[in-house]
Amino acid sequence: MARGETVWRGLEDLETPAGGCRPAPGDPVKGRGRDEFKRGAAEPPVLLQRRTMLGLVGASAALAGLSSCRRPVEKIVPLSDAPEDLLPGVPRWYATSMPLGNTAYGLLAETHEGRPTKIEGNDKHPSSMGGAGSWMQASILDLYDPDRSPAVLKTVNGAAVRSSWEEFADFWRTLAGRMESKDGEGLAVLSGESSSPTWAAQARALKERFPRARWVVHDPVNDSAVFDGIRLATGTALRPQYHLKTARVVVALDSDLLLTETDFLRHAHDFAAGRRLRRPRDPMNRLYAVESSLSVTGAAADERIPLKRCLVPAFLERLARILVQHGLDLDLPAGGDPAGLSAEARAGLERIASDLKAAQGEALIVAGRFQPAAVHALVLAINEALVGRGKTYTLHDLKDVSWGHTEDLAGLARDLREGSVTTLVVVDNNPVYASPPDLGLKDLLMAVPHLIHLGSHRDETGRLAEWHLPQSHFMESWEMSGQPMAPPASSSLSSGRSTRAAAP
Amino acid sequence: MIFPPWTNRLPGLLLTAGLAAVLAAAGGYFYYFDAWYTDVGYQPLQPIPFSHKLHAGDLQIDCRYCHTSVEVSPQASIPETRICMNCHRLVARKSEKLAPLRESAETGLPIQWIRVHKLPEFAYFNHAVHLRAGVGCRSCHGDVASMEEIRQTRPLSMGWCLECHRDPVSHLRPLSEITSMTWEPPTDQVRVAAGIIKDKSIDPATDCTTCHR
Numbered sequence: 283m284a285r286g287e288t289v290w291r292g293l294e295d296l297e298t299p300a301g302g303c304r305p306a307p308g309d310p311v312k313g314r315g316r317d318e319f320k321r322g323a324a325e326p327p328v329l330l331q332r333r334t335m336l337g338l339v340g341a342s343a344a345l346a347g348l349s350s351c352r353r354p355v356e357k358i359v360p361l362s363d364a365p366e367d368l369l370p371g372v373p374r375w376y377a378t379s380m381p382l383g384n385t386a387y388g389l390l391a392e393t394h395e396g397r398p399t400k401i402e403g404n405d406k407h408p409s410s411m412g413g414a415g416s417w418m419q420a421s422i423l424d425l426y427d428p429d430r431s432p433a434v435l436k437t438v439n440g441a442a443v444r445s446s447w448e449e450f451a452d453f454w455r456t457l458a459g460r461m462e463s464k465d466g467e468g469l470a471v472l473s474g475e476s477s478s479p480t481w482a483a484q485a486r487a488l489k490e491r492f493p494r495a496r497w498v499v500h501d502p503v504n505d506s507a508v509f510d511g512i513r514l515a516t517g518t519a520l521r522p523q524y525h526l527k528t529a530r531v532v533v534a535l536d537s538d539l540l541l542t543e544t545d546f547l548r549h550a551h552d553f554a555a556g557r558r559l560r561r562p563r564d565p566m567n568r569l570y571a572v573e574s575s576l577s578v579t580g581a582a583a584d585e586r587i588p589l590k591r592c593l594v595p596a597f598l599e600r601l602a603r604i605l606v607q608h609g610l611d612l613d614l615p616a617g618g619d620p621a622g623l624s625a626e627a628r629a630g631l632e633r634i635a636s637d638l639k640a641a642q643g644e645a646l647i648v649a650g651r652f653q654p655a656a657v658h659a660l661v662l663a664i665n666e667a668l669v670g671r672g673k674t675y676t677l678h679d680l681k682d683v684s685w686g687h688t689e690d691l692a693g694l695a696r697d698l699r700e701g702s703v704t705t706l707v708v709v710d711n712n713p714v715y716a717s718p719p720d721l722g723l724k725d726l727l728m729a730v731p732h733l734i735h736l737g738s739h740r741d742e743t744g745r746l747a748e749w750h751l752p753q754s755h756f757m758e759s760w761e762m763s764g765q766p767m768a769p770p771a772s773s774s775l776s777s778g779r780s781t782r783a784a785a786p
Numbered sequence: 787m788i789f790p791p792w793t794n795r796l797p798g799l800l801l802t803a804g805l806a807a808v809l810a811a812a813g814g815y816f817y818y819f820d821a822w823y824t825d826v827g828y829q830p831l832q833p834i835p836f837s838h839k840l841h842a843g844d845l846q847i848d849c850r851y852c853h854t855s856v857e858v859s860p861q862a863s864i865p866e867t868r869i870c871m872n873c874h875r876l877v878a879r880k881s882e883k884l885a886p887l888r889e890s891a892e893t894g895l896p897i898q899w900i901r902v903h904k905l906p907e908f909a910y911f912n913h914a915v916h917l918r919a920g921v922g923c924r925s926c927h928g929d930v931a932s933m934e935e936i937r938q939t940r941p942l943s944m945g946w947c948l949e950c951h952r953d954p955v956s957h958l959r960p961l962s963e964i965t966s967m968t969w970e971p972p973t974d975q976v977r978v979a980a981g982i983i984k985d986k987s988i989d990p991a992t993d994c995t996t997c998h999r
Contacts, residue, residue, distance in 0.1 A: 353824070353825075353828075355830065355900055355901075356900070356901040356904055357898045357899060357900060357901060358864045358898075358899045358900075358901045359896050359897075359898050359899070360863060360864045360865065360866045360867075360896055360897075360899075361866045361867075361896055362866055362867040362868070362890050362891065362893075362894050362895060362896040362897075363866060363867060363868045363891075363894065364866045364868070369854070369855040369858055369859050369863070370855055370859060370861045370863045371855060371859035371860045371861035371863075372855065372858055372859045
C-alpha cells in the first residue's frame with residue numbers, strides 16, 4: 283500500500299471512504315470501495331506472459347541438467363587377445379630396414395603396443411651405423427598418414443569407388459589368363475628402383491609367366507649415371523661403396539654425400555670418425571666440396587668451391603690433366619685447357635691436385651648422381667690410378683638391384699602411343715607426376731585400356747588408374763630384410779605380395 | 787528525508803552479508819571441488835559386474851595375475867579378455883553376467899572398461915617405480931579385495947601424492963607384502979622403513995619435473 287493510504291479497520295470503512303465524502307449515486311466507484319478484489323484480479327495475468335513462462339520452464343530444465351555436469355567417462359580398452367609378451371607402456375624394439383631407392387638402410391623401430399612410434403639407426407648395421415636421417419624419421423609419419431589409401435579403389439567415371447582384393451583378383455585372373463595365351467604381349471610393368479631380393483625374385487617369376495611382357499624401371503632420382511659410368515670404365519655396371527674412414531682427402535664433386543647421395547648415413551658417420559681428434563696432433567681428414575648450391579657437404583667441407591653443375595666435367599678434366607702432370611698414370615685423350623673455369627676454381631684445382639697427390643693411397647674422389655656417366659667413368663679411372671680399389675672405395679655387384687634410365691620411359695611412351703601396351707601395371711611409382719612432361723605420359727596413361735596402380739596414396743597416377751591398390755608401408759611388410767611390426771593398415775599389400783598375386 | 791531510517795543499517799549489513807557470501811563461496815569451492823569430494827567414491831558401472839571381492843578377496847587371486855604389467859611398466863594394465871578366459875573357459879561357463887566376456891573372446895572385440903583412477907594428462911605416474919620402492923597397492927587404491935564394485939578411495943591429488951613423497955615412511959613395505967590388503971605397519975616401522983630407504987636409495991623427488999614432464 284502506498285503511503286498516505288488509509289487502512290481498513292472495519293467494515294464501516296468499506297461503506298464510508300476516508301475523507302467523509304460519500305460517493306453520489308451514479309458516480310463511478312474506484313475499485314476498493316465496492317469491489318472485493320483488486321481491479322484486474324479476475325483477468326488472466328499480464329505480468330507473466332506465456333512466453334516468459336515457457337522461458338522459465340526451459341531454463342529450469344536446462345539448469346536441472348547441471349546435475350549431470352560431471353567428469354566425463356573415460357574408458358580403458360585392453361586387447362582382447364594380446365601377444366604373450368606385450369606389456370602396455372613398455373616399448374618394444376624391432377630391427378627393420380627401410381628401402382630407399384636402390385638401397386636400404388637398417389634401422390631400429392621403437393613400438394608401443396604394436397605401433398611403431400620412433401625410428402633410430404641401428405648401430406650394428408653398416409648402412410646406418412646408428413644414424414637415421416630425415417626420411418627415416420618421417421617414415422613413421424608416412425605410416426600413420428591419414429591420406430593413405432584405405433582400400434582397393436576402382437575409378438568409375440572419374441570417382442573412386444571402394445572395391446576389394448577379391449574383386450581385383452577376379453579381374454586380374456581373367457585379364458592375366460587372356461594375356462598368358464599371348465605370352466604376355468601387351469603387358470608392361472613400370473616400377474621404381476629396388477634392391478630387394480624378394481622383389482627381384484617376384485619380377486623373375488612374372489617374366490617367366492609373361493615372357494613378352496615389358497618391364498621398365500624408373501625413379502626420378504636415381505643413380506643410373508653412376509652405374510653407367512662405372513660400366514663405361516670397367517665393362518660391367520657395379521655399385522661403388524665409399525669408405526671415408528680410411529680417406530685422408532675426400533673430393534666431393536657435386537656430391538652431397540653427407541646428406542642426399544646413396545649411403546649418406548654411413549658417409550656421415552665415417553666422415554665424422556675421421557675428424558674425431560683425441561690428441562692435438564692426431565691426423566684429421568680433409569673434405570673439398572665442389573658444388574653449385576648450398577648443401578650439408580659443402581657446409582662441412584674444409585674448402586668449398588662454388589661451381590656451376592655444367593662446369594664440373596670441365597673441372598674434372600682439368601684436375602685429371604694436372605694430376606697427370608704431377609705424375610699420375612692415367613691415359614687421357616689429348617686435349618687443351620677447358621674454358622669457363624673461374625680463377626677461384628682454378629686456384630682450388632691446384633690445391634686439390636697437390637693434396638690428392640700427397641695423400642695418394644688415402645684419397646678419394648666422389649661425383650654426385652646428377653653428373654653424367656662420363657664424369658663417373660673418369661672419376662673411377664682417377665681413383666683406380668691414384669688410390670687403387672679396396673682401400674677408400676670398393677665396387678660391388680648390382681645383383682638384385684633393379685634400376686633403369688629415364689630414357690626407358692621414352693620407350694614405354696612410344697609403345698603406349700603405338701598401342702602395343704594394353705595393360706600397364708605401375709608399382710610404387712608416380713609417372714604422371716614424376717616423368718619428363720614432354721613424354722606426355724599423362725595423356726597416354728589416360729588412354730591405355732587397363733591401368734593398375736599399386737601405391738601408398740591415390741596420387742596423380744592412382745587417380746587415372748582403373749584399379750588403385752593400397753601398398754603396405756615397409757614397416758608393415760616382410761619385404762627385404764625388414765619384418766612387419768604393425769599389421770597392414772586396412773588391407774594394403776606390399777609390392778612383393780602384389781607380384782605374387784599376379785604371378786601364380 | 788529520502789531514505790527511511792532503517793537504511794542506516796544497510797552498509798553494515800551488506801558488508802557482513804558480502805563477507806559471509808564470499809566465505810561461503812570459497813568454503814564451498816574448497817570443499818565441493820576438492821578431489822576428496824569430487825573423486826573419492828567414484829564407482830562407475832562397469833560393462834561386466836566384476837567383483838574384486840570375489841576374485842581378489844575370497845579366491846585370493848594376486849593383483850598381479852591380472853594386472854600383469856604393474857611391476858615393469860608405467861601403466862598397470864587392465865587384463866585382456868584372454869586372461870579372464872583362462873579360468874572362465876571352465877568356470878561359470880554359462881553365466882549370464884559373463885556373456886559380454888564370451889562375446890569378446892569370440893569376436894576379438896575388447897571389453898570397454900570404465901576407467902576409475904585417472905590422473906590428468908599433464909601428470910606422469912609410473913607404477914613400476916612405486917612398486918619396486920615398496921609402496922603397496924592398498925596405499926593408493928584402498929582395500930580393493932573388499933570391493934564388490936571397484937571405486938576410488940583416495941583423491942590422487944597432487945597434495946595427497948606429495949604427502950607421501952615428503953614422508954614415505956608409513957607407506958613402505960617389504961616387496962613380499964606389496965599386494966597384501968591386511969598388512970599393517972609394524973611398531974618399528976620407522977626403523978624398518980629407514981632400512982628400506984637406505985637399501986634402495988629411495989629419495990622421492992618433490993620437484994615439478996618429477997611428474998610434470
